[in-house]
Amino acid sequence: MREQALAEGRSPRYDGPWRDRDPAEAPPGVTPAIRLKAPRDGDTVVEDLVQGTVRVGNTELDDMIILRSDGTPTYNHSVVVDDHDMGITHVIRGDDHLTNTFRQVQIFDAMGWERPRFGHLPLIHGADGAKLSKRHGAVSVLEFREQGILPEALCNYLLRLGWGHGDAEVIGRDEAIRLFDLDGVGRAPSRMDYARLTNLNGHYIRHADDERLTREVLTRLAHRTDLALGAKAAERIRALIPALKQRAKTLVELADSAAFLARPLPLPMEPKAASLLTPEARLMLRDLSGALAATEFTPPAIDAALRAFAESSRRKLGEVAQPLRAALTGSTASPGIDATLAALGKEEALARLAAVV
Secondary structure (H helix, E strand, O other): HHHHHHHHOOOOOOOOOOOOOOOOHHHOOOOOEEEEOOOOEEEEEEEEEEOOOHHHHHHHHOOOEEEEEEEEEEEHHHHHHHHHHHHHEEEEEEHHHHHHHHHHHHHHHHHHOOEEEEEEEOOOOOOOOOOOOOOHOOOHHHEEEEEEEEHHHHHHHHHHHHEEEEEEOOOOOOHHHHOOHHHEEEOOOEEOOHHHHHHHHHHHHHHOOOOHHHHHHHHHOOOOOOOOHHHHHHHHHHHHHHOOOOOOOOOHHHHHHHHHHHOOOOOOOOOHHHOOOHHHHHHHHHHHHHHHOOOOOHHHHHHHHHHHHHHHHHOOOHHHHHHHHHHHHHHOOOHHHHHHHHHHOOOHHHHHHHHHO
């Protein structure tokens, strides 16, 4: 039947040879499937909460199977019975289910049951306009979590991806619940923009609770074999999180930027950082160590000591801070050098300088 329909250029579907025949004519020993005797005239119409009025001619729908020959119900039959028994009032799902909806409402109507309201949301596509898949990037919430996306950032992004409310980009959970309505959902597919999601995630990281971020970072660093994650390292990370989170766009970036606080000596050096530690810079750091040893280790006091050292040695502050940063972190990037020193603590900071000098 399928092959004949395809050969004739028709959509393959059941053509109803047993629709109106006497069951007595059925051959013996056959275990039949049970089909819905669907209407053949007119249209099946759904007043969709997102798509508006959608209709399909009943000639396009065949008599679908509702009970297989082994006695098990089909999906479209099962969900209708389940929705009815559960008192479901609204069915909100992707518009790839629209074909199923036309079949399901025929069962609701045949049973004389009130239909739920249907709303079919447009699908999310990749940047190239094709249906979103793994080749575009993460597609599972578990993958997004692994990549360091906060749940509130993902919820906010997905909300704004297919729904509009003025120009607001940042919408928290409580406000979203208050504002959301299906009237604001667009009909066209949206395109996933991972860079935009990452930028939004950075906003949520900057505003996240420091203790929560510290736990996230410690969890993500726990598997690293190149770190010494003891209580002291955890306290350093906790102290520097307020500064570290200002630049991070993902929890992965945040954890990577905090890793230097837990590295044992000697520190591995990035090439650019190593190039800053010239013989002259090492002599300068030896002298600076003496000044820092006599300094109270709070950011204001450290800042004042560094400025005083730079002035007395006739150097610009950057000429002092950059080699110092390289010696303390093994890189050329970190939060403010005063905050970094304070987070490391005097003992660890002087030990790192001594290892370089």
